[in-house]
Amino acid sequence: MASLNIxxxxxxxxxxxxxxxxxxxxxxxxxxxxxxxxxxxxMMPYYRQQADVSGVDIHPLGQTISILIDGRQRxxxxxxxxxxxxxxxxxxxxxxxxxxxxxxxxxxxYPDNLLRYIFFIRVALEAACLLERPVDIFHCHDWQxxxxxxxxxxxxxxxxRIAHARCVFTIHNMAYQGIFPSRWxxxxxxxxxxxxxxxxxxxxxxxxxxxxxxxxxxxxTVSQTYAREILTPEYGCRLDRFLAEHAHKLSGIINxxxxxxxxxxxxxxxxxxxxxxxxxxxxHCKLAxxxxxxxxxxxxxxxxxxxxxxxxxxxxxxxxxxxxYWLQAGSQIAVLGSGEPAYEAVLRRLAKAAPGQMxxxxxxxxxxxxxxxxxxxxxxxxxxFEPCGLGQLMAMRYGNIPVVRATxxxxxxxxxxxxSKSVATGFTFEQARPAAFRAAVNQAVExxxxxxxxxRIMGHAMRRDSSWDASAGLYGRLYASLxx
Numbered sequence: 001m002a003s004l005n006i007x008x009x010x011x012x013x014x015x016x017x018x019x020x021x022x023x024x025x026x027x028x029x030x031x032x033x034x035x036x037x038x039x040x041x042x043m044m045p046y047y048r049q050q051a052d053v054s055g056v057d058i059h060p061l062g063q064t065i066s067i068l069i070d071g072r073q074r075x076x077x078x079x080x081x082x083x084x085x086x087x088x089x090x091x092x093x094x095x096x097x098x099x100x101x102x103x104x105x106x107x108x109x110y111p112d113n114l115l116r117y118i119f120f121i122r123v124a125l126e127a128a129c130l131l132e133r134p135v136d137i138f139h140c141h142d143w144q145x146x147x148x149x150x151x152x153x154x155x156x157x158x159x160x161r162i163a164h165a166r167c168v169f170t171i172h173n174m175a176y177q178g179i180f181p182s183r184w185x186x187x188x189x190x191x192x193x194x195x196x197x198x199x200x201x202x203x204x205x206x207x208x209x210x211x212x213x214x215x216x217x218x219x220x221t222v223s224q225t226y227a228r229e230i231l232t233p234e235y236g237c238r239l240d241r242f243l244a245e246h247a248h249k250l251s252g253i254i255n256x257x258x259x260x261x262x263x264x265x266x267x268x269x270x271x272x273x274x275x276x277x278x279x280x281x282x283x284h285c286k287l288a289x290x291x292x293x294x295x296x297x298x299x300x301x302x303x304x305x306x307x308x309x310x311x312x313x314x315x316x317x318x319x320x321x322x323x324x325y326w327l328q329a330g331s332q333i334a335v336l337g338s339g340e341p342a343y344e345a346v347l348r349r350l351a352k353a354a355p356g357q358m359x360x361x362x363x364x365x366x367x368x369x370x371x372x373x374x375x376x377x378x379x380x381x382x383x384x385f386e387p388c389g390l391g392q393l394m395a396m397r398y399g400n401i402p403v404v405r406a407t408x409x410x411x412x413x414x415x416x417x418x419x420s421k422s423v424a425t426g427f428t429f430e431q432a433r434p435a436a437f438r439a440a441v442n443q444a445v446e447x448x449x450x451x452x453x454x455x456r457i458m459g460h461a462m463r464r465d466s467s468w469d470a471s472a473g474l475y476g477r478l479y480a481s482l483x484x
Contacts, residue, residue: 003037004136004479006030007165009124011117011144012102013042016058016081016088017050019102020309021255021390022172025222026141028258030086032472038479039133043124045116046079046090048098056081058090065091065126069119070187076123091123107341114180114206117144118188125152128162135165137479142171143178146212147190150200153215154191166482168475169216171209173387174230174237175313178208202238210242217482219243219250220475222388223409227252235385253475254412255388256468257397264398264462269367270374274399276462279455282374282399289375292368293359295332302331302445305376305400307369307391310339310347315382315405317343321434322441323350323358331445333358334372336365373398378444382429382437386410392426396461401454402426403440413466417447417457425461 012018014027030040051058061078068074079090091097096116104110121140125148128135140148149167157163182205185192195201200211213219221227229235231244243250260266264282265275271288274281283299290297304326308314320343323333327350335347335358344362351360361368373379379395381404388409392402396414404410406428417424427447429440448454 002480003039004476004483005039005131005133006033006041006137006139006479007124007128007131007135008040008042008139008141009121009145009148010042010044010141011120012047013044013088015054015083016044016056016090017047017054017102021388022142024258024390025172025255027083028256028261029468029472029475031084031258032256032468033475034086035469035472036476038476040086041131042086042088043127044088044090045097045120046092047102048092048094049100050102051081051090056083061089063127063130065123067119067122067126069122069189070115074119076119078127089127091120091127093119114178114184114208115188117178117208118147118190121145121148121151124148125156125159125162128165129159131161134161136483138162138165138167139475140167140169140212140216142173143176143208143212145169146178146208146210147200148212149215149217150191150194150211154194155189166217166479167215168218168220168478168482169212171212171219171221171230171387174209174221174235174239175385177202177210177237177239180206180208182206207239210239213239213243213246217249218478219246220253220478221250222252222255223412224252224254225411226385226387226408229385229408251478253471253478254409255390255393256471257390257393257466259397259467262394262397264374267370267374269370271371276399276459279399279458285371285374286377287375289334289371290332292371293332293334295356295359302448303375303377304331304333304380304441305372305378305395306333306335306337306380307372308337308381310337310343312340313384313386314339315384315432315437316340318382318432318434318437319380320346320350322438325438326441327354327357329445331357334376335359336361336369336372338363373400376400377448378403378441380441381405381410382432383407383410384432389413393466396425396464397466399458399462401444401448401457401461403437403444404428405432405437406430413464415460417443423460424457425464426457
């Protein structure tokens with residue numbers, strides 16, 4: 001396969017800035033793409049407050065891009081960072097990006113987010129013209145970069161180094177579409193000829209996701225099942241009919257993990273190392289986690305875990321409904337996450353009422369997350385919808401067996417014990433209802449009490465190839481098909 005020059009454009013990427021799974025993907029996929037010889041550059045905003053605490057060395061490139069936007073001439077210095085051989089180019093504009101959060105305050109959004117990301121992708125297009133090689137592929141991620149394919153085709157075709165590039169647009173979550181008032185249309189110089197229902201207009205407003213779907217040469221989403229689901233009214237978030245018109249260029253490619261970064265055999269943050277053929281260290285990790293959380297130290301007590309954004313999408317209400325039952329049955333429960341204040345308040349109250357049996361950590365704490373993955377027995381993921389999900393992949397990697405709803409990427413990655421006992425990697429349930437979730441968790445706990453059966457499930461889960469290599473190969477073949 002010929003080497004391609006790929007520019008991955010995203011609003012966040014680990015380790016420089018992260019709010020969730022998007023950053024994990026955009027920070028790890030490029031490394032897998034580089035292994036067969038592709039040239040990859042990641043472009044993202046320079047969120048100074050987040051990037052400066054990442055520990056990554058960032059330095060000015062000595063190049064500045066000037067853009068007239070919203071009635072103002074802006075000058076954007078470019079910065080560079082190298083992470084394990086991967087080049088990042090960061091767009092500086094401190095009044096837009098040097099803020100406490102990437103997208104807005106907790107539970108909200110910055111009112112100028114459209115300006116922030118249209119400016120970013122315009123600078124990214126200009127910066128791509130300065131690369132040593134002409135660009136073959138722009139790989140854009142989520143609504144923040146949705147306008148890049150349309151702007152490339154309509155306003156940047158005079159730039160020879162990017163004019164022949166093809167665009168792949170990846171939808172990570174259809175629920176977040178980037179919808180803004182139409183007053184931004186002319187302020188930002190967006191191509192007004194496409195402001196209609198067949199373009200990026202959405203009930204009189206601008207829809208960034210629609211722009212990406214419209215103009216990209218190919219659309220991917222993060223699992224095969226989710227690619228089918230978003231063509232239905234239940235999951236399409238009012239874009240199912242529009243997506244159906246572009247279904248000929250839609251496919252699903254499952255996300256992966258940085259297998260070196262998530263590896264219980266080498267992880268230095270956990271109490272003991274272990275692997276599929278030698279899991280004794282996991283018992284030590286469980287005892288250490290029980291001590292850390294103030295629980296009784298006893299490997300004979302089932303330890304249920306959840307690490308998640310606390311939102312309705314994630315089925316947190318199903319979790320809350322089941323907690324009193326599982327506590328009464330004698331299980332220990334560890335929950336890490338943040339989100340809707342009402343959910344946090346209930347979880348905090350439940351944990352306070354059972355201090356030696358349930359622990360709730362509000363926020364994100366990566367060392368604690370790793371301890372939970374390594375020390376937990378059963379990982380709960382009752383999502384109403386889940387485009388891909390990374391939590392279940394991390395949990396399986398650490399032998400923390402998932403109980404998931406059979407939707408999106410969860411259905412594609414977890415083999416259900418009931419239907420596939422000989423190769424099972426977890427447990428699934430169909431209906432997003434408390435009784436169905438409780439029944440699946442109860443089945444998992446009953447199976448956990450059968451050590452030989454559980455050891456076999458753990459072995460299948462831990463040996464599952466969740467690396468990026470296979471999916472990166474699919475992306476490579478997709479890119480090649482677009483450039484020939």
